[in-house]
Every structure is written in structure tokens, then in C-alpha cells.
Amino acid sequence: MDFAAKRAQLIESLSHEIKDSRVLEVMGRIHRELFVAEPFTFCAYKNEPLAIGHGQTISQPLIIALMTQALELSGNEKVLEIGTGSGYQTAILAELARSVVSTERIPELAKQARSLLDRLGYQNITIHLTGNRLGWEQDAPYAAILVTAAAPQLPHSLLEQLAFGGKLIIPVGSMALQQLYRITRHKEGNLVENLGGCRFVPLIGIEAWENH
Numbered sequence: 001m002d003f004a005a006k007r008a009q010l011i012e013s014l015s016h017e018i019k020d021s022r023v024l025e026v027m028g029r030i031h032r033e034l035f036v037a038e039p040f041t042f043c044a045y046k047n048e049p050l051a052i053g054h055g056q057t058i059s060q061p062l063i064i065a066l067m068t069q070a071l072e073l074s075g076n077e078k079v080l081e082i083g084t085g086s087g088y089q090t091a092i093l094a095e096l097a098r099s100v101v102s103t104e105r106i107p108e109l110a111k112q113a114r115s116l117l118d119r120l121g122y123q124n125i126t127i128h129l130t131g132n133r134l135g136w137e138q139d140a141p142y143a144a145i146l147v148t149a150a151a152p153q154l155p156h157s158l159l160e161q162l163a164f165g166g167k168l169i170i171p172v173g174s175m176a177l178q179q180l181y182r183i184t185r186h187k188e189g190n191l192v193e194n195l196g197g198c199r200f201v202p203l204i205g206i207e208a209w210e211n212h
């Protein structure tokens with residue numbers, strides 16, 4: 001079966017759980033096989049996470065769709081993504097928002113993602129290589145923040161970069177297992193919603209896990 005047919009099949013299976021048609025439409029257009037390493041392209045459309053090198057993974061399509069849907073993007077937002085990885089989630093966000101600022105701590109991954117996203121013609125994505133500090137304070141506040149690696153607790157520094165009324169999606173828990181949270185920032189106190197269990201690679205840095 002060719003990639004287009006496999007992609008259509010994956011989107012059909014996601015549509016049982018994902019109701020935001022814009023998210024499905026965009027995922028139906030982006031070629032996930034370009035974002036996975038050569039030996040794995042044959043399973044690019046399985047609903048599974050895949051290794052992208054350096055001990056990191058491209059997330060499972062269903063969880064990517066769930067996280068993106070939970071941001072409820074209208075198209076006008078400046079979005080911050082923590083953990084560019086392959087750049088696949090970055091591309092999805094770039095199709096659904098005005099602009100995306102994405103941060104990555106592994107130079108090779110940042111470089112690879114940047115060149116692929118450039119090649120695909122995205123002009124509303126900026127990728128920054130970051131150290132131990134979370135996010136990209138220089139361009140804050142963001143209307144939406146998506147964290148694609150797991151934190152031991154909710155990082156205050158990321159909440160500070162979120163606009164009032166904005167949404168932050170982040171997996172929080174132990175190294176082995178986390179809960180996916182959506183936090184909506186309000187002046188009078190934040191709304192915290194648990195979207196369910198998940199499993200991500202660790203977020204490294206201040207207010208996150210130490211690099212071992």
C-alpha cells in the first residue's frame with residue numbers, strides 16, 4: 001500500500017476519537033514518512049511512537065492529534081512548542097496557527113527539523129536551540145503552549161510565558177507514566193483539566209528532569 005492510502009487509513013481511524021476536522025484535515029495532508037528515519041518509513045502511518053535518534057521519539061499520531069485538538073486553535077495564535085524533535089508536530093501547529101516558536105535542546109534534531117521544514121516551505125516557524133531554561137521568553141506571551149516531553153511538575157516558568165486566556169498542554173508525572181494536563185491561565189486562578197494517561201520522553205532542564 002502506498003503512503004497516501006496508509007495516511008488516509010490512519011486519519012479514518014483517528015476520526016473515531018478526534019472530532020476537530022481541521023486537525024484531521026491537516027494530519028491528512030502532512031507526510032509523516034518525511035519526519036521519521038529511513039528504516040522506519042514503512043511504519044510511519046502506524047498509530048505508534050517511533051525512534052528519531054538521540055533517545056527521542058516522534059509521538060504517536062493519536063496523542064499528537066489529541067494535544068493539538070485540546071489547544072482549540074483558531075488560526076491567529078502565536079504558539080510555543082517545547083521539544084521540536086522531528087518537527088512533525090511543529091508542522092501541524094504551523095498549519096493551524098499564525099506562527100510557531102519551537103525549542104529543542106539537541107542540536108542535531110533542531111538542525112534536521114529546521115532544514116526539513118524549510119524544504120517543505122514553512123515560513124511561520126522559528127526553531128531555537130535552548131539550554132536548561134524552558135521555552136523562549138523573548139517572544140512571550142504565547143496564546144498556546146504545547147510541551148512534547150514530560151515534566152515532574154507543572155513548570156512555573158512556562159505558565160509565565162502563557163497569555164491570560166491561553167492554554168498550556170503538558171504531560172506531568174513520573175519518568176515512566178504521566179497525565180496529560182490542559183491548563184488555561186486566568187488572572188483569578190488557572191483552570192486545570194486532566195486529559196488522561198500518556199507516556200513521553202523526559203523534559204530536561206530547570207523545573208524539569210536532570211540530564212543523566
Ligand code: SAH
Binds near residue numbers: 085088104133148203
Ligand atoms: N514533537 C516532537 C516530539 C519529540 S520528543 C515530534 O513530534 O517529533 C521530545 C523532544 O523534546 C526531544 O527531541 C527532546 O530533545 C526535547 N526536549 C527535552 N527537554 C527539552 C527542553 N527543556 N527544551 C526543549 N526541548 C526539549
